[in-house]
Amino acid sequence: MALDIVKLGFSLAGILIMLLLPPYLDGIARRVKARLQYRRGPPLMQTWYDLQKLFALPSVRPTKSALFTWAPYIALASAISAALLLPYGNVVPVDFGFNLVVFFYVILMVSVALMFAGLSVQNAFSHLGSAREMQIVLTVEPLIAVLYGVLAYNAGSLNIADIIANLHATPSVILTYILLAYALYVESGFVPFDIAEAEQEVIGGPLTEYSGRLLGVFYYAIHIKRFTLLWFFVSLLTLPWLGPIGTPGRAALALALQFILTVSFYPVIAALEATNARLRIDQVVKMNTRAFFAGIIILAMAFMGW
Amino acid sequence: MVGTKDLEAHFEFECKACEDGRCSKADVESILAERKGLKDFYEAFKEHIRECKRMTYGQYMFVIDREVLPEAVLWWHNHPKFKETHMSTAVGTDERPLNGHFAYMPFLNVQVEPFKMDENYWVFLKVYTPADDPSFPSVAAKLPAALWIEREVKDLLGFKPVGHPDPRRLILPEDFPDGVYPLRKDMDYRHSPITEPRTEYRETPEGTTLVPMGPVHAGVEEPAHFRLFVKGEKIVDVDYRGFYSHRGIEKTGEGRLTYNQVLFLAERICGICGYQHSVSYAMAVERLADVEIPDRARYIRTLLLELERIHNHLLWVGIAAHLVGYDTGFMHAWRIREPVMWLVERLTGNRKQYGMNIVGGVRRDLLDYRKEEVLKVVKEIREGTKKFLDIALNTNTFIKRAEGVGILPYKVAKAYSVLGPTARASGRKIDARLDQATKTAMAYHEVDFKVPVYKEGDVLARVLVRMDELFESLWIVEQLIDQMPDGDIFTPIGNLPEYQEALGFTEAHRGEVVHYVMTGEKNKVYRWKVRAPTYNNLPAVPEMLKGYHVADAPIIIASIDPCYSCTERVQFVDVETGKVKVLTEAEFNELSIKYKGVF
């Protein structure tokens, strides 16, 4: 039972991190961007304050469609369940057979919810945003699937914990990491890939018609999704190479490492965001297609055992 | 030389002294010989010219029959030798109290040789229409540059451009009652809006969806309504409905205000190029009063105009960066711009709305120790901008969004009379600073600078034109400080001559600003027409948008540096919308009399 308590403890820590950290990460990003722009920037808590304000406000519903009301909650639930599939230290809160596949789908659900939310209202900008989201998803998800395939083939498993335990360094895995960084960045929707929600072009895209609490929930879901993708990447980057993690002490160390890397990667992302303009959808589609073919080559390399 | 005052015989519709279109009071032959091309025009339209005269230095007026108006405008516009000649705009006037007729007057910026201000000139083609039939053949059917202005005079004065391809409302709101024409002198202020507004949007073409950009949109800073008809993300066609920020400025200027008060109203037409409007207006009044202003005043005006250009170009490049999601560029451009605002605040007393002008000169002198400060700021800006451009133009994503987007070919630019940097990016060699005689109010002919011209016509070219211009402006400022003459800063004007017309113009950072002023009695303004450069540039935007992505729309629209409040100055004050004090003409007069009677 002692082990279970440790597991419970790590799971709780993971859940706390996953729920509380994402808005702070956004706060860090805002501060970093502000400094790059020679501004003072808001306090770290600012994203929390924003969410707090939005949660307290009622939403205006432009349509009777239930989808419109439920989409933010579906997105939030998907983002949270995706985060639960990831390892915190050596503990995966929800651990079962093919959870990499589930992770893939559950993360996708956030985008799908956003897309359907946009399509549930009669608004040209929402529709445009949804169409853009769809185009991005359709081009980047095959790439991600291929990359997951490389990892799964390399480790011989479709379970995230198993993959982490059994991954061994080959050229194909290293290339996969590079491409995965790109793919996850695109999926997170940071500038220059924030095309679906572009403020100046389609005034928020699928979020155009949202307000108040529902908008807050959507934002929260998007922050958690971004955090989840980053945490996933950081886990892949660190945990396989730490050696066997048996004791709770080492696990705590691993968790700390994950945490520190996540927090320190965010400013890098913010800097990338701050120094780029937004791309156009056709440009992104072209880039994603190229990356997809590169992914196929890597997959072939992996099959050949490199 | 024939003085302006010698060339009277104004406002007699049928100039009785004129036989065969020759005015006996003025020596037509000598007027026609002053500039190239005038004589040819006179020969070509001899039977239809009723009167010809010189309004002031470099501004010529022909009173012609209304039947030949399109031919006459096109004769100038398509002149084989004067390539960059364009129809600037037109002005409609209710001259019924004077001579029982309406007057419609397109005017052209005739460019004999680009950048030679003593050879180029303005041509005004005035047609009189009877009061009961204010119609004239439409120029717009053949020349898109006249599209808007003819819709405007139709709205505001009730003129009828016969054969206009798009006779919808342009300026008046949808709920404005029919048959009420705000700029007519007998206009009654008591009309209230009709209950059911009629929208006159163009039908959505088959197979396209409508994306309404505006009236309020994050990518457009002011209210403007672009209706994009798209297939997927591609823009097929565009409809524009604007004039939401329309304030009745021209009408206000014609009512109660004296000519010096109008100056401050003129400055408030635009929050960005206010000083350009102020100088243009002051220049128009100075031209028609025929006064020379002191050299020092001319230099100070030029200095401020160039400082305004510098900070506005930086402002624009910031907004362009913001619209493609490059917020760091936006913030830094505005950071670099701030010292200019501070400098101007110290030179004039305000960051914007300098309030420096008065008809006849300027109000504050440039104290000597401030010269150092100007030079210091110029140096700072030059370094900062260089660094900024280094980074911005090496940002791959920024260039990707600007290059090859929103291309405006030279021919389209000329047909729409596109102005300023937008035109220069499409290869048009125009710049009102040098093209026309700005020497009476500004000092551009005494400094040395280049006018950058690019051929590509895309958004990137417009960025580069503006940035090159910015560096030229810095160089102009340095020269002005160096050459600043001593002396007075103000010439008193006294009373204005009655019923004289003249044009004032400057090259704002968006293109040529034109103020047409016709004086009335007692130092009031009878007709004041403002044409901001966006008025000519905006109709060309639909042409730029076609074939590009919805995502490009904000940056393409912004690439002409649109200013809606300048463009839409004229709206009539609504009786129902309380806030603004609305008075009948009689009440207006009563009030002004009341305040006059103090002495």
Next chain:
Amino acid sequence: MAEAPSHSEKLKSWDRMKVEGFSKKAPVTTPYPFTDIEKPPEFRGIPHINPEKCIGCGACVQACPPDALIMEWDKEHGVKRLTYNAARCIRCARCIEVCPTGAMEPTTRFEIATDNKEDLVEVVEHKLAYCEECGEYLDFTERQIEYVRNILPKEIFDAYALEDRIKLTQEEKMRRTVVKLRELESNVYPAFMLVEKGKEKKGGEE
């Protein structure tokens, strides 16, 4: 536009970086409105009427483009009211330029946001001069008359005649002129003209 040397020195030494706490290095922004901000001495803020110097001539009212300054007469109570409304003011400072006594004073104040519009209004009331002859108030204020007395060169004007007539209404002045003329030229002007003129004057505006 000469300025006093001390003011000029003040202008020269004023440094925004020091006063407003701006810096060239990041961050370049200041936490305004949580800090105070001082505008340079050249800044054209909202003007302020100095009631001690104001004579109620209304030159500012004539010059003001947006009607921020308004003048009203209350002949019943013998009051001329000059109202300045900062909410309408465009800060062009024309009133400061035209004021003959320097009563319109420039300030560098620019933060005029308020939840009570009354705060933005300045009212100066002047006592109108009283014509003892006809028992009516004049169009001019007492201070205007005082000012005129001071600026008129004593050598040129007939001081007694001035004293006699300066406090009379227009009608009374005319009446006196007619009476005088009548005395001089023995009834050249018939009496009905006097009555007519008086009526006309009352009804119409100047």
